[in-house]
Amino acid sequence: xxxxxxxxxxxxxxxxxxxxxxxxxxxxxxxxxxxxxxxxxxxxxxxxxxxxxxxxxxxxxxxxxxxxxxxxxxxxxxxxxxxxxxxxxxxxxxxxxxxxxxxxxxxxxxxxxxxxxxxxxxxxxxxxxxxxxxxxxxxxxxxxxxxxxxxxxxxxxxxxxxxxxxxxxxxxxxxxxxxxxxxxxxxxxxxxxxxxxxxxxxxxxxxxxxxxxxxxxxxxxxxxxxxxxxxxxxxxxxxxxxxxxxxxxxxxxxxxxxxxxxxxxxxxxxxxxxxxxxxxxxxxxxxxxxxxxxxxxxxxxxxxxxxxxxxxxxxxxxxxxxxxxxxxxxxxxxxxxxxxxxxxxxxxxxxxxxxxxxxxxxxxxxxxxxxxxxxxxxxxxxxxxxxxxxxxxxxxxxxxxxxxxxx
Ligand code: HEM
Numbered sequence: 001x002x003x004x005x006x007x008x009x010x011x012x013x014x015x016x017x018x019x020x021x022x023x024x025x026x027x028x029x030x031x032x033x034x035x036x037x038x039x040x041x042x043x044x045x046x047x048x049x050x051x052x053x054x055x056x057x058x059x060x061x062x063x064x065x066x067x068x069x070x071x072x073x074x075x076x077x078x079x080x081x082x083x084x085x086x087x088x089x090x091x092x093x094x095x096x097x098x099x100x101x102x103x104x105x106x107x108x109x110x111x112x113x114x115x116x117x118x119x120x121x122x123x124x125x126x127x128x129x130x131x132x133x134x135x136x137x138x139x140x141x142x143x144x145x146x147x148x149x150x151x152x153x154x155x156x157x158x159x160x161x162x163x164x165x166x167x168x169x170x171x172x173x174x175x176x177x178x179x180x181x182x183x184x185x186x187x188x189x190x191x192x193x194x195x196x197x198x199x200x201x202x203x204x205x206x207x208x209x210x211x212x213x214x215x216x217x218x219x220x221x222x223x224x225x226x227x228x229x230x231x232x233x234x235x236x237x238x239x240x241x242x243x244x245x246x247x248x249x250x251x252x253x254x255x256x257x258x259x260x261x262x263x264x265x266x267x268x269x270x271x272x273x274x275x276x277x278x279x280x281x282x283x284x285x286x287x288x289x290x291x292x293x294x295x296x297x298x299x300x301x302x303x304x305x306x307x308x309x310x311x312x313x314x315x316x317x318x319x320x321x322x323x324x325x326x327x328x329x330x331x332x333x334x335x336x337x338x339x340x341x342x343x344x345x346x347x348x349x350x351x352x353x354x355x356x357x358x359x360x361x362x363x364x365x366x367x368x369x370x371x372x373x374x375x376x377x378x379x380x381x382x383x384x385x386x387x388x389x390x391x392x393x394x395x396x397x398x399x400x401x402x403x404x405x406x407x
Contacts, residue, residue: 002030007392008181014388016293016395017334020322028308029316035392037296037315038305041322043329043346045306049318050350055297056095057353059313062300080178080192087175087195090237092245092353099352102238105230106356109220115359118157122367125152130375134406138382141400142255150250153364154243159209159216164201171198172247175240181391195240202236217242246357249291250364252389252396256289257282257365258372259400260336262381267338272373281338282365287345288336293321294392295349320346321395377407 002022006012012019023030023041030039040046049055060068072078077088091102129148133139151169152162160168174194177187206222213219221238224230230238261268271281299305299314324345325333348355355361372379382401389396 002026005030005032008390010390013390014385016321017325020319020325023319023322024326029306032317035315035317037317038310039317039319040306041319041326042306043323043326046318046320046323047346047350049297049305049316050346050353052297052303053352054299054301054303055316056300057295057297058093058095059298059300061095076188077178080188080195082195082199083175083178083192085233086199086237086240087191087244090241092241095352102230102234103352103356105221105224106238106242109217110356110360112359114157115363118153118360119363119367121156122153122364123371125149125156126368126371130371137405138401138403141258141402142251142397143399146251146254146258149254149364149368150247151243153360154246157217157360158239158242159214159218160205167201168243169247170194171201172243176244176248179393198240199236202239206235242357245355246360248394248396250361252291252394253285253289253361253365254368255397255400256291256388256395257285257369258379258402259381259386259397260285260288261369262379262402264336267336271338271369275370275373277338278366278370279362280341280343281369282362283343283345284336284338284340285365286347286361287324287330287340287343289395290321290324290345290347291396292347292393293395294319295353317392318349319392320349375407376404378405379403 002019005019005023007016007019020041023039026041029045030041031037032039040049063071069078072084072088077084091099091106094102126149129145133144136144139145147169148166151172152165155165155168156162171194174190175198176191177183178191180187202218205218209216209219209222213222218239221230221235225232225235261271267281271277295318297316297318299310299312299316301312303310303312303314305316324330324347327333329344330340348358348361380403382403383399386400387398389398
């Protein structure tokens with residue numbers, strides 16, 4: 001089973017969990033040759049690596065310029081100056097003092113209190129989209145509904161005018177399509193163009209904010225630039241990261257969360273009967289189908305992981321999606337249980353790079369599923385097996401056709 005581990009296959013996309021279980025059953029981490037990466041699948045190993053300060057997202061600071069360029073060429077990540085400047089480098093791809101400085105500036109703005117204040121705006125936008133779909137009995141939950149949400153909400157928080165928010169979603173998808181399975185030079189060209197267009201758009205918006213400050217995250221980040229706490233490139237890369245980190249992941253978990261409720265109608269009924277369960281139900285959606293199931297780390301020192309010794313420079317894959325089904329932590333891990341408590345999942349990572357958007361992601365889900373249950377008495381899946389995206393780094397349905405009836 002493990003010898004045939006093929007995360008790009010259709011069968012893995014359909015159901016990666018038997019493959020994850022086979023990886024967890026191995027005595028040591030598994031070497032995945034195509035990525036020259038050791039995969040960690042047990043929750044104890046994944047969590048330990050995320051918390052380990054010697055495990056870094058990048059070793060760039062240890063490389064000279066030539067070695068760094070050679071690595072970029074190997075991955076075909078060169079010859080795209082805007083993408084290199086604002087996407088391939090950002091807070092998530094930095095470490096040490098630079099990471100900590102940027103993270104503390106953004107955390108200052110991205111507080112749980114600020115996120116709580118977004119509830120009304122999220123509710124209003126969700127109602128508006130649902131109003132526009134009410135006369136249809138069948139929709140694609142992904143394209144017709146979920147895809148509109150995160151660009152609008154994150155755009156609103158950043159300070160992007162409502163009418164420009166749909167464009168944010170397009171840029172966000174184009175910028176990251178260069179990381180998708182089977183991407184080619186055309187994807188590379190599109191990713192570079194989208195980064196460039198997004199950059200010039202942000203420059204214009206920043207100029208407007210310079211002349212007329214608002215109560216939004218862009219204005220706050222601009223103030224950090226003006227006080228010298230952040231460079232302009234850092235400001236742009238951070239704004240792009242906030243959008244990219246939250247766009248696809250939110251769409252994917254909305255889709256898989258909806259699919260879970262449809263696949264396990266007893267759990268959906270439980271939630272309908274007791275809407276107070278929503279926070280636990282959302283936690284379980286993140287655990288059961290973690291939308292960002294894989295992130296890498298490099299060992300910056302010789303180390304021991306999962307009972308095996310490794311040299312400095314080794315690349316590891318932290319399989320958050322596999323860790324979240326580990327029976328060592330979760331009783332009956334393959335059961336979707338909207339009452340699961342405790343639910344210490346690692347869908348938002350851990351340690352230095354722990355997700356800054358986790359409060360927002362949870363709030364989006366809470367508002368959306370509560371509203372759907374209030375407004376629709378009956379929701380059914382049209383496809384028994386909706387297609388899921390291929391690859392190790394993403395988890396979510398490509399499409400999810402549903403029938404629904406207003407309550
Ligand atoms: C919707 C589901 C989401 C999931 C499952 C998720 C998951 C994650 C994970 C696992 C990491 C850590 C990466 C690592 O270990 O290397 C991360 C980092 C991050 N996330 Fe999220 N995220 C989500 C939504 C969001 C949203 C909505 C935002 C912002 C609006 C956001 C902003 C960030 C940022 C800025 C980082 C980098 C933090 C750092 O490097 O210090 N995420 N996310």
